Amino acid sequence: MAGIGGKSGESASSAFAPIRAWLIAPTWLMIGFFLVVPVGTMLVYSFLTKEFRGGVIWEFSLAAYDRFIFDRGLFGDEPPKLELTYITIFARSIVQAAIATALCLIIGFPTAFYIATRPVSTRAIWLFLVTVPYWVNLLVRTVSMKFLVRESGPLNTFLQWTGVISEPLQIINTDFAVQLGLFYSYLPFMVLPIYASVERYDFALSEAAADLYAGKWTILRKVLLPTVKPGIIAGCILVFVPSLGAFLAPDLLGGAKNFMIGSLIEEQFKGNAGNWPFGAAASMILLSMVLIVLLFYARRQSVRAGA
Amino acid sequence: MESSKENLAVELQGVFKKYGDFVALKKIDLEIKDNEFFTLLGPSGCGKTTLLRVIAGFEEISEGTILLKGERIGDLPPNKRPINTVFQHYALFPHMTVEANVAFGMKMLGMSKAEVADRSRKMLEMVKLGDFAGRRPNQLSGGQQQRVALARAMAPGPQVLLLDEPLSALDLKLRHAMRVELKQLQMETGITFVFVTHDQEEALTMSDRIGVMDHGILQQVGTPHEIYEKPVNRFVADFIGETNIFDATISHVGDANCVCVLRNGSSVGCEAGSNPQVGAKCHLSIRPEGLEMSRANDEPRSLGGRVEQVVYLGTDTQYLIRIPSGELVTVRCQNTIADGVNYSTGDEVALKPRDGAARLLVD
Ligand SMILES: Nc1ncnc2c1ncn2[C@@H]1O[C@H](COP(=O)(O)OP(=O)(O)OP(=O)(O)O)[C@@H](O)[C@H]1O
Ligand SMILES: [Mg+2]
Numbered sequence: 001m002a003g004i005g006g007k008s009g010e011s012a013s014s015a016f017a018p019i020r021a022w023l024i025a026p027t028w029l030m031i032g033f034f035l036v037v038p039v040g041t042m043l044v045y046s047f048l049t050k051e052f053r054g055g056v057i058w059e060f061s062l063a064a065y066d067r068f069i070f071d072r073g074l075f076g077d078e079p080p081k082l083e084l085t086y087i088t089i090f091a092r093s094i095v096q097a098a099i100a101t102a103l104c105l106i107i108g109f110p111t112a113f114y115i116a117t118r119p120v121s122t123r124a125i126w127l128f129l130v131t132v133p134y135w136v137n138l139l140v141r142t143v144s145m146k147f148l149v150r151e152s153g154p155l156n157t158f159l160q161w162t163g164v165i166s167e168p169l170q171i172i173n174t175d176f177a178v179q180l181g182l183f184y185s186y187l188p189f190m191v192l193p194i195y196a197s198v199e200r201y202d203f204a205l206s207e208a209a210a211d212l213y214a215g216k217w218t219i220l221r222k223v224l225l226p227t228v229k230p231g232i233i234a235g236c237i238l239v240f241v242p243s244l245g246a247f248l249a250p251d252l253l254g255g256a257k258n259f260m261i262g263s264l265i266e267e268q269f270k271g272n273a274g275n276w277p278f279g280a281a282a283s284m285i286l287l288s289m290v291l292i293v294l295l296f297y298a299r300r301q302s303v304r305a306g307a
Numbered sequence: 308m309e310s311s312k313e314n315l316a317v318e319l320q321g322v323f324k325k326y327g328d329f330v331a332l333k334k335i336d337l338e339i340k341d342n343e344f345f346t347l348l349g350p351s352g353c354g355k356t357t358l359l360r361v362i363a364g365f366e367e368i369s370e371g372t373i374l375l376k377g378e379r380i381g382d383l384p385p386n387k388r389p390i391n392t393v394f395q396h397y398a399l400f401p402h403m404t405v406e407a408n409v410a411f412g413m414k415m416l417g418m419s420k421a422e423v424a425d426r427s428r429k430m431l432e433m434v435k436l437g438d439f440a441g442r443r444p445n446q447l448s449g450g451q452q453q454r455v456a457l458a459r460a461m462a463p464g465p466q467v468l469l470l471d472e473p474l475s476a477l478d479l480k481l482r483h484a485m486r487v488e489l490k491q492l493q494m495e496t497g498i499t500f501v502f503v504t505h506d507q508e509e510a511l512t513m514s515d516r517i518g519v520m521d522h523g524i525l526q527q528v529g530t531p532h533e534i535y536e537k538p539v540n541r542f543v544a545d546f547i548g549e550t551n552i553f554d555a556t557i558s559h560v561g562d563a564n565c566v567c568v569l570r571n572g573s574s575v576g577c578e579a580g581s582n583p584q585v586g587a588k589c590h591l592s593i594r595p596e597g598l599e600m601s602r603a604n605d606e607p608r609s610l611g612g613r614v615e616q617v618v619y620l621g622t623d624t625q626y627l628i629r630i631p632s633g634e635l636v637t638v639r640c641q642n643t644i645a646d647g648v649n650y651s652t653g654d655e656v657a658l659k660p661r662d663g664a665a666r667l668l669v670d
Contacts, residue, residue, distance in 0.1 A: 202398065204394055204396065205398050205400060205401075207392075208392070208399075209400075210365075211363060211385050211386070211390075211412075212386075212412030212459070212463065213387075213416050213463065214386055214415050218415065226402045227400075
């Protein structure tokens, strides 16, 4: 905007002024239609009364939120107690998503670092390889994962054959299986942003730190990580947020015990047994949680940038 | 001779550096004295940065020995060498304040918090950035960043400071100012400076001694005066300042002097280099200010020609003279008020080297 360079940019872009509004119009339409309308619908539905066998009755009610937080007994006439079922599911989801994010970070960071330090000519190939799993539908990938780690699956067969274990490992229907599934689903979302920031990293900074008596670990902790932090945070958000609401991996790999928010919500809208207002309310709570975290982060960033 | 070894800061013995088949440093033998401002000078790609990186420890050498204060440091990683570097593009840590940048090395050395804070402040004051301690590097001008880099590298009190073209990113005026500041800092602190540049003026004005490099070979090491007045070969003569190179044949060899005959038959006396042979072909270098000009005379064997161009340079006037062999010779005369002689294009003039101006070059 400011300075001499800005002027030519402004005049060039002002040539587009008459049609500028139209350039962004398709995006606004898409967002308006496919984001705002559904989210608005959910918000409204969460305050309506449930109809048995799915659907809603157009009558204002706080029952959905009430059910999320309070336990009023089977017939709803006992004094309210704190309902732990759903809060537990939320807490478990947060823990599961956090562990999956940590797994992605531990595996993804070295991967991204490795790729970013290859010769320029081969980086494209490595990046391409990272995205290859995305050619296969997530459902198919998750089902095949289930097949791989089940009791009599290839993993257990192999481990028993090598003699590492004598009894098959119980992986399926555990928390670990869910974490593994989430990790596998979202790893590229961690690798790509970190790659982008490591690629921009000036390795002269590492040399400067070494020159100033820093050892390898200190260079990593004090210079490399802080410099590439924006990429790491972006990667963590991109993995954590979808993991939190995921339902394929918990459903297929975790079984009934390891219910997560995504499955809870999905269940409310499935078949005749569901409770639409309750599903909508759970969605709104999930959405607000994510938004609060993101806003908090964005605020911190802008404070930092302003300083 | 042995006693002088004691005050050597850096010593390189037969150092080779190869990148695959490419030899970047060829048999470098170099002694850099304690408290010295030593400059490495040479054209782009000659291996200056490579030599600095070898001393700093960023590059392993293929052959040879590196000594710091008499001790071998060839196997030490950069963070174990008491040597600091001012990088060409500064490489300041972007996420740290100016003060944290300066403090970094001292913290790594385990100095106490109070000492680090105290010394950081002193270093920043020394480079006149006392008021900028809280800023980030990207909030500073190029010259200020350069000074932060300098303060950061000097703060831990290194035995040797390496500087890779630290002034090249600055504009002319700032560059001239920083030359003086750098030289002053070096003299005040007494730290040995190894300074890389491809700017000969920078090298001549700042250095105690200069090493001239080309193609990975150290061509000549000497004081600015020696390098300028007594270049050992054609490359050095050509690279440092302006000069005229003449083909010649050695006609007579004396004790310390010899006589060479130029192609037009005029003979020129010069200091004898290493064992000159009568009849051997050689080159003579004569600086533009080392030639005396007079109106053409009829003496058949004098060097002469026709003035082709006159360039007024303020204190001097520079003439380009076309000699009969077809070559152009540059002559520079001081403009004094008393001396009213002026030549203009087309004049026939005679040229004569001043005493001691001709320099015999080994190729
Ligand atoms: N990592 C490397 N691999 C292969 N060749 C290299 C490498 N680094 C430097 N070289 C080569 O070594 C030679 C010397 O390089 P160096 O960077 O030391 O030159 P320089 O004198 O510092 O030049 P400049 O004034 O342009 O900075 C060059 O020909 C360069 O191409
Ligand atoms: Mg260089």
